Amino acid sequence: MKTDVIIIGSGAAGLMCAMQAGQRGRSVVLIDHAKKLAEKIRISGGGRCNFTNLNAKPENFISTNPNFCRSALARYTPQDFIALLQKHNIGYHEKTLGQLFCNDESEAVIAMLRSECDAAGVKRFMNCEVEEINYTPAPDDWQEKRVGHKFHVSTSREDFNATSLVIATGGLSIPKTGATPYGYHVAEQFGIPITKLKPGLVPLTFAPDDWKPYAELTGVSFDAIVSVGKQSFRENVLVTHRGLSGPAILQISSYWQHGEALHINMLPDIDMEALLAEHKTSKKQLAKFLTQWFAKSFADVWCAQLAERTGIENKPLNQYNDKQRKLIAAQLHDWQVTPSGTMGYAKAEVTCGGIDTHALSSKTMECIEVPGLYFIGEVVDVTGQLGGYNFQWAWASGYAAGQAV
Numbered sequence: 502m503k504t505d506v507i508i509i510g511s512g513a514a515g516l517m518c519a520m521q522a523g524q525r526g527r528s529v530v531l532i533d534h535a536k537k538l539a540e541k542i543r544i545s546g547g548g549r550c551n552f553t554n555l556n557a558k559p560e561n562f563i564s565t566n567p568n569f570c571r572s573a574l575a576r577y578t579p580q581d582f583i584a585l586l587q588k589h590n591i592g593y594h595e596k597t598l599g600q601l602f603c604n605d606e607s608e609a610v611i612a613m614l615r616s617e618c619d620a621a622g623v624k625r626f627m628n629c630e631v632e633e634i635n636y637t638p639a640p641d642d643w644q645e646k647r648v649g650h651k652f653h654v655s656t657s658r659e660d661f662n663a664t665s666l667v668i669a670t671g672g673l674s675i676p677k678t679g680a681t682p683y684g685y686h687v688a689e690q691f692g693i694p695i696t697k698l699k700p701g702l703v704p705l706t707f708a709p710d711d712w713k714p715y716a717e718l719t720g721v722s723f724d725a726i727v728s729v730g731k732q733s734f735r736e737n738v739l740v741t742h743r744g745l746s747g748p749a750i751l752q753i754s755s756y757w758q759h760g761e762a763l764h765i766n767m768l769p770d771i772d773m774e775a776l777l778a779e780h781k782t783s784k785k786q787l788a789k790f791l792t793q794w795f796a797k798s799f800a801d802v803w804c805a806q807l808a809e810r811t812g813i814e815n816k817p818l819n820q821y822n823d824k825q826r827k828l829i830a831a832q833l834h835d836w837q838v839t840p841s842g843t844m845g846y847a848k849a850e851v852t853c854g855g856i857d858t859h860a861l862s863s864k865t866m867e868c869i870e871v872p873g874l875y876f877i878g879e880v881v882d883v884t885g886q887l888g889g890y891n892f893q894w895a896w897a898s899g900y901a902a903g904q905a906v
C-alpha cells in the first residue's frame with residue numbers, strides 16, 4: 502500500500518500525530534502490534550487519565566538537552582488539548598497542582614482520538630507486527646531539499662511505502678501494555694544515538710537488611726520535602742515493604758542516580774530545634790511527641806533507628822541537652838537514606854532517556870541526518886515529571902510532527 506505517512510505505535514503521541522497529519526490531507530497508516538488501542542491512556546491516572554498539567558513548562562521535563570522541548574510545548578499547549586476535550590463534551594477537573602483528570606473513564610480520551618483519526622481518514626492496523634523497515638535515500642541531487650527518499654515497511658498484515666515514517670512506540674515501562682524497545686532498535690538501524698535509559702517515576706527500594714525495621718510499616722505515609730542534588734519535591738512519602746514510594750518519591754526517582762542518598766525533610770513547616778527547646782521541660786518521650794505528625798509505629802521505629810545511628814535514645818524531652826536537641830532536629834529535617842535500586846520497568850510510569858534530541862529537529866521531530874524519519878512521544882529523551890506532563894509531551898511532539906510529515 503502506498504501512503505504519505507506511516508506511524509508505528511498508536512498510543513498518545515501516535516494518535517495525535519495521525520489525526521493532525523490526516524487533517525492536513527495526508528494519507529496516514531497507523532500501525533500497532535497490540536490488540537487494544539492506547540492501553541497506557543486507558544490505565545493512566547488510576548483510570549481517569551491525568552491528560553495534562555495547566556502549569557506545563559520546559560522546567561517540568563528532564564532531558565540531556567533541556568531546551569529541546571520548548572518549541573513543541575509552545576506550539577501545542579494544555580489549552581489546545583482542553584479545547585479538543587471540550588469539542589467532544591468530555592468533562593474534566595483539576596485535582597491538585599494543575600493536574601487535569603477526566604471526570605469519567607480514560608476511555609473517553611481514547612474514543613475522542615480514535616474518532617478524530619477516523620474523521621481524518623487515518624487507516625489503523627492493530628495486531629500488526631512490523632517485520633522490516635527499508636529506506637531508499639533520495640538521489641544525490643535531491644538530498645538538499647530533503648525529498649525523494651522512501652520508506653518501505655513490511656508487516657504481518659501488509660507492506661507499506663511512504664515518504665514519512667514516524668516512530669511513536671513509547672518507552673519500556675509496563676511491558677504487559679505492549680511496551681517494547683522497538684523504537685530504540687529503529688534508531689540503531691539508522692545510526693541515531695540513544696541516551697542512557699532508566700526507569701522513571703518509580704518506587705525506590707533498599708537493601709533488605711537496611712529496610713527490615715521499616716518493612717513492617719507498609720502503608721504509613723507522611724508529607725515531606727524529598728531532595729537529591731538541587732531537585733526537591735514536596736508531596737507525600739509512602740513506606741512500602743521494599744522501600745519508599747508515594748508522589749514525592751516517584752518524582753525524585755527520575756532524578757536519582759545510583760549510590761546517591763535521598764534527603765528527606767520530614768517536618769518542612771516546623772522549626773524542630775526551636776520546638777524541642779520550647780518543650781525542654783516536658784516529660785513526654787520523643788517518639789510520643791512525634792506522633793503529632795507521624796503514625797505511632799513509624800515514630801517508634803524511626804526513634805529506634807535514630808538511636809542506632811547517633812546514640813541518642815528515645816527519652817523524655819526534658820532529658821536532652823542543647824546539642825542533642827540540635828541533632829534530633831537535624832535528623833528530622835534531613836533524614837538521609839540511600840536506596841539500593843528501583844522497582845524497575847514493571848512498576849515505572851516512564852522511561853527516562855531515549856532518542857538523543859541532538860539528532861532531531863525541535864520544530865518537527867524529524868531526524869537531521871535521515872530525512873523523513875521522525876521520533877515522537879516517550880521514545881524521545883524528554884521525560885515529564887509526575888502530573889500530566891508526559892501526556893502533554895506526547896500531544897505536543899505528536900502535533901509538531903503531525904504538522905510536518
Ligand SMILES: Cc1cc2nc3c(=O)[nH]c(=O)nc-3n(C[C@H](O)[C@H](O)[C@H](O)COP(=O)(O)OP(=O)(O)OC[C@H]3O[C@@H](n4cnc5c(N)ncnc54)[C@H](O)[C@@H]3O)c2cc1C
Binds near residue numbers: 538540849890
Ligand atoms: C501506569 C501508568 C500510568 C500513567 N499515568 C499517566 C498520567 O496520568 N499522566 C501522564 O501524563 N502520563 C502518565 N503515564 C505516562 C504516559 O502513559 C506515557 O508517557 C505516554 O503514554 C507516552 O505516550 P507514547 O505515545 O509515546 O507511548 P505509548 O502511549 O506507550 O504508546 C506506544 C504504542 O506503541 C506500541 N508499540 C510498542 N512497540 C511496538 C512495536 N514493536 N510495533 C508496533 N507497535 C508498538 C504500543 O503497543 C503502544 O500502543 C502513565 C504511565 C503508566 C505506565
